[in-house]
Amino acid sequence: MKIGLPKEIKDNEYRVGLTPAGVNALVNAGHEVFVQKSAGEGSGFPDEQYVKAGGKLLNTADEVWQTGDMIVKVKEPIAPEYPRMREDQLLFTYLHLAPELELTKQMMDRKVTGVAYETITDHNGKLPLLTPMSEVAGRMSVQVGATYLEKMNGGKGILLGGVPGVPAANVMIIGGGVVGTEAAKMAVGLGARVTILDRDLNRLRQLDDIFLSKVQTMASSRYAIEEAIAHSDLVIGAVLVVGAAAPKLVTRDTLKLVPQGAVLVDVAVDQGGCFETTHATTHSNPTYYEEGVLHYCVANMPGAVPRTSTFALTNATLPYAIALAGKGFERAIAEDAGLKEGVNTYAGKCTYEAVATSQNIEYTPLDSLLDGGRSASA
Numbered sequence: 139m140k141i142g143l144p145k146e147i148k149d150n151e152y153r154v155g156l157t158p159a160g161v162n163a164l165v166n167a168g169h170e171v172f173v174q175k176s177a178g179e180g181s182g183f184p185d186e187q188y189v190k191a192g193g194k195l196l197n198t199a200d201e202v203w204q205t206g207d208m209i210v211k212v213k214e215p216i217a218p219e220y221p222r223m224r225e226d227q228l229l230f231t232y233l234h235l236a237p238e239l240e241l242t243k244q245m246m247d248r249k250v251t252g253v254a255y256e257t258i259t260d261h262n263g264k265l266p267l268l269t270p271m272s273e274v275a276g277r278m279s280v281q282v283g284a285t286y287l288e289k290m291n292g293g294k295g296i297l298l299g300g301v302p303g304v305p306a307a308n309v310m311i312i313g314g315g316v317v318g319t320e321a322a323k324m325a326v327g328l329g330a331r332v333t334i335l336d337r338d339l340n341r342l343r344q345l346d347d348i349f350l351s352k353v354q355t356m357a358s359s360r361y362a363i364e365e366a367i368a369h370s371d372l373v374i375g376a377v378l379v380v381g382a383a384a385p386k387l388v389t390r391d392t393l394k395l396v397p398q399g400a401v402l403v404d405v406a407v408d409q410g411g412c413f414e415t416t417h418a419t420t421h422s423n424p425t426y427y428e429e430g431v432l433h434y435c436v437a438n439m440p441g442a443v444p445r446t447s448t449f450a451l452t453n454a455t456l457p458y459a460i461a462l463a464g465k466g467f468e469r470a471i472a473e474d475a476g477l478k479e480g481v482n483t484y485a486g487k488c489t490y491e492a493v494a495t496s497q498n499i500e501y502t503p504l505d506s507l508l509d510g511g512r513s514a515s516a
């Protein structure tokens with residue numbers, strides 16, 4: 139198969155869809171990979187590394203899109219990329235189509251086969267291509283929190299781990315899923331005193347087993363949150379209710395309990411945030427104050443560490459890219475029901491029900507369009 143790797147053009151996006159190692163794996167499997175010049179620069183991969191890995195350099199995005207039977211990307215296509223999409227082209231990337239009616243229409247009109255990272259599921263029904271970014275954001279949240287706790291950055295002027303003779307800082311993590319667990323690992327590693335709240339008791343049991351006595355776990359309730367927040371130096375919001383806006387667990391009133399100089403990091407901002415006072419910020423202007431409390435609410439935290447994020451993302455996406463390229467689309471999805479869940483558009487139709495519902499457009503089950511469906515309706 140001919141695979142195209144274009145450079146990302148979304149504002150401040152430095153990740154890239156394949157590392158040189160990924161290109162090499164695809165080339166070794168008998169495919170041709172066409173890499174746009176400087177595609178990997180933002181992640182620290184010069185063109186020469188792609189050439190050494192067996193990739194073929196092309197000068198422009200147009201050439202890459204024109205050549206590739208499958209395009210591997212990171213972010214959803216944006217307007218300048220729409221005219222580049224071709225009929226029956228396989229597009230493998232984050233799509234987040236639900237709020238993007240124009241993109242969905244473009245993909246349907248152009249009969250693009252859109253396989254979205256974010257809707258692929260694994261054997262446990264989890265989202266394996268979202269997990270790596272939660273891991274990055276979870277670990278970053280503590281790093282960022284520690285930075286803003288420094289006095290000149292607006293914080294209390296304390297070190298997370300304290301020093302001998304001086305107590306460590308208190309870190310409170312609301313939500314003990316992927317983000318919360320990775321945040322806890324970093325905070326424990328730095329010597330902080332960590333409390334994790336979750337509403338899922340089984341999850342708290344697992345966390346207790348993982349961390350033993352190194353973290354305190356608490357069943358989440360308004361009362362527990364108010365009690366813990368009054369003693370916290372760093373509060374990390376890490377809840378998720380799948381498919382729904384994040385619950386507002388820390389109200390504006392509760393902020394009055396937060397000690398002076400404490401820092402809030404709301405990782406759940408991309409789902410609206412779990413603090414009532416959260417609004418999305420950017421890497422160029424990441425923080426603001428509400429009720430005198432410093433908030434950090436960057437919606438694309440992994441963007442700050444594109445090299446780590448590209449490695450983390452492509453570690454997870456590459457096996458799927460290899461399956462799609464090696465088996466072809468129809469066999470690959472026939473053999474992997476979780477990969478099939480990733481198909482959002484096919485043959486001019488929207489094949490992902492939640493996207494169709496949120497955009498009020500027709501939903502067409504993928505099976506009715508695949509070979510069997512085509513011959514049945516012929």
Ligand SMILES: NC(=O)c1ccc[n+]([C@@H]2O[C@H](COP(=O)([O-])OP(=O)(O)OC[C@H]3O[C@@H](n4cnc5c(N)ncnc54)[C@H](O)[C@@H]3O)[C@@H](O)[C@H]2O)c1
Nearest residue numbers: 271272275313315316317336337358377378406437438439
């Ligand atoms: N800002 C960013 O750059 C960035 C990056 C990656 C992920 N995220 C976001 O971080 C959030 C967390 O992601 P995740 O992968 O850890 O999700 P996850 O599903 O692994 O974990 C979420 C946890 O929240 C818990 N929870 C739900 N409701 C709760 C409540 N009322 N009280 C306490 N706990 C509750 C769940 O039980 C679960 O353990 C998501 O909104 C995700 O989109 C943001």
